[in-house]
Amino acid sequence: VSRWEPDARGRLERAALDLYAERGFEQTTVAEIAKRAGLTERTFFRHYADKREVLFDDSGALRDVLFNAVTDAPESATPFDATAAGLVAIAARLQDRRDYAGQRHAIINSNTELRARELTKQAALATGLADALRRRGVPDGTASLTAEACVAVFRVAFERWITEGGQQDLPRIVRESIAELRSVTGHQAT
Amino acid sequence: VSRWEPDARGRLERAALDLYAERGFEQTTVAEIAKRAGLTERTFFRHYADKREVLFDDSGALRDVLFNAVTDAPESATPFDATAAGLVAIAARLQDRRDYAGQRHAIINSNTELRARELTKQAALATGLADALRRRGVPDGTASLTAEACVAVFRVAFERWITEGGQQDLPRIVRESIAELRSVTGHQAT
Numbered sequence: 571v572s573r574w575e576p577d578a579r580g581r582l583e584r585a586a587l588d589l590y591a592e593r594g595f596e597q598t599t600v601a602e603i604a605k606r607a608g609l610t611e612r613t614f615f616r617h618y619a620d621k622r623e624v625l626f627d628d629s630g631a632l633r634d635v636l637f638n639a640v641t642d643a644p645e646s647a648t649p650f651d652a653t654a655a656g657l658v659a660i661a662a663r664l665q666d667r668r669d670y671a672g673q674r675h676a677i678i679n680s681n682t683e684l685r686a687r688e689l690t691k692q693a694a695l696a697t698g699l700a701d702a703l704r705r706r707g708v709p710d711g712t713a714s715l716t717a718e719a720c721v722a723v724f725r726v727a728f729e730r731w732i733t734e735g736g737q738q739d740l741p742r743i744v745r746e747s748i749a750e751l752r753s754v755t756g757h758q759a760t
Numbered sequence: 761v762s763r764w765e766p767d768a769r770g771r772l773e774r775a776a777l778d779l780y781a782e783r784g785f786e787q788t789t790v791a792e793i794a795k796r797a798g799l800t801e802r803t804f805f806r807h808y809a810d811k812r813e814v815l816f817d818d819s820g821a822l823r824d825v826l827f828n829a830v831t832d833a834p835e836s837a838t839p840f841d842a843t844a845a846g847l848v849a850i851a852a853r854l855q856d857r858r859d860y861a862g863q864r865h866a867i868i869n870s871n872t873e874l875r876a877r878e879l880t881k882q883a884a885l886a887t888g889l890a891d892a893l894r895r896r897g898v899p900d901g902t903a904s905l906t907a908e909a910c911v912a913v914f915r916v917a918f919e920r921w922i923t924e925g926g927q928q929d930l931p932r933i934v935r936e937s938i939a940e941l942r943s944v945t946g947h948q949a950t
Contacts, residue, residue: 650944686876689883693875696912714916715937716944722886722908730901747905754840754906756946 661740771797851930
């Protein structure tokens with residue numbers, strides 16, 4: 571980022587989300603985003619490939635938070651507990667960006683293509699999570715199953731958090747959802 | 761279907777899947793599908809909205825199988841057991857169309873847009889499944905959590921079945937995956 575465009579990336583992101591919320595994602599152009607941010611289109615394209623990518627910029631950082639937590643979990647942690655630790659770590663990060671997360675969620679749910687892309691990103695997250703578990707020595711099938719089920723749990727917890735207006739503590743909701751998955755699956759086994 | 765076009769729908773589906781597998785989904789036109797099936801484009805469009813819909817035609821029937829099994833599960837069944845019964849019912853149906861399921865899966869995985877659409881359909885399936893559970897009196901959060909986790913389990917089981925060449929029994933793999941979810945989530949709770 572050039573010195574004379576302080577926080578260009580953040581300004582573009584805020585401008586984009588505001589415009590998507592006001593006018594709809596389809597109706598907003600890159601030119602309008604740049605103008606609202608007080609920057610040029612050229613600057614926009616130095617930071618984002620297209621107007622869609624503004625909404626998915628954070629996914630790399632979230633993935634790193636998740637994978638690091640799984641990798642750093644104690645060796646004694648079960649695959650499920652290691653994954654749960656990762657989900658709680660992601661939740662803490664999203665909690666810090668509550669307004670952004672809520673606004674982004676509403677925009678994505680208003681557009682079929684964005685929603686499909688979000689699901690694709692989540693599927694990739696589950697695949698990467700399964701790989702992180704395999705690197706801990708978790709068998710193949712168990713790794714996939716744990717990863718997919720836990721990403722599903724996270725999605726439910728996140729939806730609940732958003733539906734409740736983001737006022738609750740997301741890490742706590744995630745912990746409760748994990749406990750509930752144990753509960754719904756466990757009754758017969760115990 | 762007109763009398764002089766016996767099984768037009770099935771012929772179009774087989775022609776489409778063969779062409780998608782041979783040439784790729786993008787490279788295949790409706791005209792080619794109709795020609796391969798010995799039918800007209802007009803007939804194609806009487807059965808399918810576009811060439812993509814041929815690949816998703818079955819999803820309504822699968823959904824009915826799933827929802828009916830959940831609805832018909834004994835009142836004493838837990839939400840998880842009712843859902844598991846639904847997944848096994850779907851598995852049995854797919855087992856009967858093993859070659860189709862394998863061919864379809866390969867085509868969908870070869871195309872980003874088709875894969876995104878498949879994920880969207882699976883998400884809708886989870887939403888509908890949660891509704892079916894709510895109609896059994898299952899509380900809101902439990903219904904969503906059970907539905908999302910179980911659709912995730914099914915996806916893992918299905919992938920395993922396909923990866924193993926469709927030679928194993930899918931209903932058995934689904935049962936094993938459900939048991940494994942109980943196992944990975946349950947150790948601490950027991």
